[in-house]
Amino acid sequence: MGNWQREIEKFAPGTPVRRFHGASRSLEGLVDGEFVLTTYGTMRLDAPRLAAVSWGMVVIDEAQHVKNPHSATAKQLRTIGARARVALTGTPVENNLSELWAILDWTTPGLLGRLGTFRTRYAAAVEGGNDPAAAERLAALVRPFLLRRRKSDPGIAPELPPKTETDRAVSLTPEQTGLYEAVVRETLAEISAADGFERRGLVMKLLTSLKQICNHPAQFLKEERPRIADRSGKVELLDELLDTILAERGSVLVFTQYVQMARLLEEHLAARGVDTQFLHGGTPVARREEMVARFQTGEAPVFLLSLKAAGTGLNLTRAGHVVHFDRWWNPAVEAQATDRAYRIGQTQPVQVHRLIAEGTIEDRIADMLARKQGLSDAVLGSGEAALTELTDAELADLVELRGGAR
Known part of the structure; x- marks a missing residue:
């Protein structure tokens, strides 16, 4: 609501605006032409x-x-x-x-x-x-x-600087490799003996487990007091990226679909002396606006965000970098998250970094997402759900580890 109020005040100064939200909300005394935000x-x-x-x-x-x-x-x-x-x-x-x-x-x-x-x-x-x-x-x-507008359309956002998207491959650590192979072996055996609803549930469990292992062993193992450093290829690469970005006095958005992974990153970066803030689904509206303001003024240059909670409705043009720590199954959701930074009002080039664990299911998801993006106008497929219908052989091929470890 704060973003809408600021935009209305910017483009229609003097127009009455009220927020219909909170315990004291009221619709009394509405006047012609008044905006009501809720x-x-x-x-x-x-x-x-x-x-x-x-x-x-x-x-x-x-x-x-x-x-x-x-x-x-x-x-x-x-x-x-x-x-x-x-x-x-x-x-x-x-x-x-x-x-x-x-x-x-x-x-x-x-x-x-x-x-x-x-x-x-x-x-x-x-x-x-x-x-x-x-x-x-x-x-x-x-x-x-339908009025469909892309930022690339002539005259829509001619002032937007370039955007560069890079897939950054990382190797699994030996610990990640061992966990990945064990989970594939054990869960595929369970899947081959199951059918129907039980089989679909096991496939979803397998996909989630492998994505968590690719992020960090502590996320998959649900460790209460984890050692975070030196156990994840992605965390090591993120550290390198942040060192470079912060040395250049830049700002960065880091998206993950897992709140638990964001908490691990928050703890890890604090230990390295990096100031962060973390926005998720449970963040109150007032606190969200406060965090956005801190980021936009440069007070907190590293912003950790839950993909689903923060992928829409925020204006974060201070960011010159966007990191997707893990991949969502839908390219449209990722693109909307990236657009928190790459939007009208952005004045600097934006670099998008997608972290992908080599040789894993993430590699194959990246290929699938690239194909799905190409079909986005017709919009085919149904993400994760479609994968539950794969045969045992197709599933084994999808999740098999292929030489991506150290």
């Missing part, structure tokens, strides 16, 4: 009060939050009437086309028909890749209702 959580709690107002326009930011039409958020949102509705999102589709249907059925009810009909007529054909014309028909139908 959160999805508050909207769910107070939908009847919001629905009682005659709104000229309702705008939802980060509209992927309502991609499930059956969620409480989406249902409550539909009870709030307005003369116009606008949905803003950097990822209209993360996993499947039903998400696009959910957003457009809110902004333009009836455009795409009922969900079941839409799935049959468009989504199944496009996601399956067996009817290229279906994607064209769908694009033609929604085009009048």
Whole structure:
């Protein structure tokens, strides 16, 4: 909300703005043209009060939050009437086309028909890749209702400096190698003897375990008082990157999908005398804004962030570097996280560093994500879930360790 308030005050100075949030929130005395900012959580709690107002326009930011039409958020949102509705999102589709249907059925009810009909007529054909014309028909139908802008479009952000993305391969330490091979051997044996729901659960457990081992043994082993240094190739490379960035008086965002891994990095960097702050899903709104302000003024140049909690809604243009410590299964989510730094207002080149453990499942995820990004306009696949349907042989090939250790 703080970011929105600052932008409104910047581009429409003098326009009344209020935050409808917190215990003392009120809608009393609304005037024409006033902006009311709220959160999805508050909207769910107070939908009847919001629905009682005659709104000229309702705008939802980060509209992927309502991609499930059956969620409480989406249902409550539909009870709030307005003369116009606008949905803003950097990822209209993360996993499947039903998400696009959910957003457009809110902004333009009836455009795409009922969900079941839409799935049959468009989504199944496009996601399956067996009817290229279906994607064209769908694009033609929604085009009048979508304004799609990329930063690379002419005239949109001509002032944006270049962005460089680099995959940085690291070797596993001997400890990581031993853990990785043991988990692959033991879990594949369990998977071969299982089927159905149990098998899918074991596959997910295997994928998560291997990603944690690639990060740091202490994360996988859930050690209470771990020794962090000299046990992870990724931590060693991060140390080198930070030494260089801080020596140049730069600022950096470090994203990880695991809160536990961020805590380990926080402890490790503190021991090295590096001042950090860590933003995650449990960080209160006021504290988030305080942390953003500290980062933007250069007080705390290393910002650790939970990918899902901090991947949207923040303006962190102080950062000239973005580090993805581990890989998410969806390139759109990673791109949105990177865009916390690479956005309008950025004046310096941005370097994106993706840390990838050589010879591991992360190597193969990187290849899959590159292919998936190439298909992002049609948006095929469903991330982790699709991997649970691999055969035993395909799964073994995916997770096998291939000469990436020291």
